[in-house]
Amino acid sequence: MILFKDNKLGYNALAFMRLYLMRHGHSPSAAESGVGRDEERPLSVQGREAAGRAAQFLAAGGESPAMVRVSPLRRAQETAEELNRVLRLEARTETWNDLAGIAPPSALWEKIKPCLDDNDALLLIGHMPQMGSLAQFLSGQGPLELRPAGVIALEAARDGAASLLWSRNF
Helix, strand or coil: CEEEEECCCEEEEECEEEEEEEECCCCCCHHHHCCCCHHHCCCCHHHHHHHHHHHHHHHHCCCCCCEEEECCCHHHHHHHHHHHHHHCCHHHEEECHHHHCCCCHHHHHHHHHHHHHCCCEEEEEECCCHHHHHHHHHHCCCCCCCCCCCEEEEEEECCCCEEEEEEECC
16 A cells, blocks of 8 residues: 555555466366366366466565465366465465456456455466456556466556556466
């Protein structure tokens, strides 16, 4: 939270948040993994390793989200587990059904905004094209490449304006 001086009204709070958008790690098709539904697809070994590398990258950079919100789909939940092994975020992790890949960016932003009041960093773990669409909606930048286990970092303000800080694929 940043305070600024308004000559007429005194001090006001202008909330900014570091927002991390992460795509789940690689997952084989339902047929390849032997499951009946897309929602049940697990991470591949490659997906677990890439999620672990993403976690190591965040840890090495001192990035520690205050909150983690994850899609209910198995591959996203398993990606969160890999991050938790390194970053120890279990107590701060919740499932958001809106991250299952269907909600539009504007609806996700409405769900994110209340988090600005109490937290300085939020990590969302979801799916493409939803994570890329959210990054584009907030930053106004063209499509960003987000491969499995990739992470985009944004600095977001309450009005929905965001600046791209970095993007990394693993």
